[in-house]
Amino acid sequence: MCGVCGCGDQHQHSPKHSHILGLSPTRMVKIEQDILAKNNHYAAENRRYFTERQMLVLNLVSSPGSGKTTLLTETIERLKADTEIAVIEGDQQTSRDAERISATGVPALQINTGKGCHLEAQRIGLALDSLQPKAQSVLFIENVGNLVCPSGFDLGEAHKVVILSVTEGEDKPIKYPDMFHAANLMLLNKIDLLPYLDFDVEQCLAYAKQVNPNIEIIQLSAKSGQGLEEWQTWIKNQQALQA
Numbered sequence: 001m002c003g004v005c006g007c008g009d010q011h012q013h014s015p016k017h018s019h020i021l022g023l024s025p026t027r028m029v030k031i032e033q034d035i036l037a038k039n040n041h042y043a044a045e046n047r048r049y050f051t052e053r054q055m056l057v058l059n060l061v062s063s064p065g066s067g068k069t070t071l072l073t074e075t076i077e078r079l080k081a082d083t084e085i086a087v088i089e090g091d092q093q094t095s096r097d098a099e100r101i102s103a104t105g106v107p108a109l110q111i112n113t114g115k116g117c118h119l120e121a122q123r124i125g126l127a128l129d130s131l132q133p134k135a136q137s138v139l140f141i142e143n144v145g146n147l148v149c150p151s152g153f154d155l156g157e158a159h160k161v162v163i164l165s166v167t168e169g170e171d172k173p174i175k176y177p178d179m180f181h182a183a184n185l186m187l188l189n190k191i192d193l194l195p196y197l198d199f200d201v202e203q204c205l206a207y208a209k210q211v212n213p214n215i216e217i218i219q220l221s222a223k224s225g226q227g228l229e230e231w232q233t234w235i236k237n238q239q240a241l242q243a
């Protein structure tokens, strides 16, 4: 397990980490493999549950502050009239985001991971027991803000959706390639701020495609509403595929 973030993902372990933990690299690799195998088992159970209910499940991943919760509340306001929606919120501490979602009137459940830096499939399975999402609903899972290890943990979702905001710099896809490789869709958020920044949109899109040639990309602003219709259409199309 990674001695820095404790997440069990397959980070490159330096000898320094091994020394800190007092574990040999071989032993650490074995622990990582066990953690990921256990997670995959629960993810498969979740996926069965979602398939039986014809649910669309999206795992939203990004660094903290990219606008996941804002985008979710705006999306919910636009979809809730004709779509059943539920939300699972992941954060290390507080229920602030679940409260923001609950204000829209859709069921939301907060998972606090404490020191944990990603959501795991087993916790999602337990959350489903109390959330009881409806058949044919859309379930959004807002992962813990972290562009690294949530990429390695399958929660049983149909797609990982990575949100990158233009204030973060255009080079993030090549700095955190695992996440952009694992995602099927990238939402480039906060484009309302582009006039004030020297963010190179074309370069960013090229970096994302370099890491993942199949990634779809939508440029939007949760604040101004620009691009939200395209995102809604994408969700509706994915939902139709679950039926």
Ligand SMILES: Nc1nc2c(ncn2[C@@H]2O[C@H](COP(=O)(O)OP(=O)(O)O)[C@@H](O)[C@H]2O)c(=O)[nH]1
Pocket (backbone or CB within 6 Å): 062, 063, 064, 065, 066, 067, 068, 069, 070, 071, 145, 189, 190, 191, 192, 193, 220, 221, 222, 223, 224
């Ligand atoms: N200008 C601008 N600000 C945004 C946009 N989306 C989110 N924000 C702001 O970014 C900050 C972080 O948003 P939040 O939704 O909490 O991000 P999260 O940590 O990814 O859930 C808040 O101050 C939001 O108001 C956007 O499209 N444009």
Ligand SMILES: [Mg+2]
Pocket (backbone or CB within 6 Å): 068, 069, 070, 097, 142
């Ligand atoms: Mg949030």
Ligand SMILES: [Zn+2]
Pocket (backbone or CB within 6 Å): 005, 006, 007, 008, 009, 116, 117, 118, 149, 150
């Ligand atoms: Zn982690």
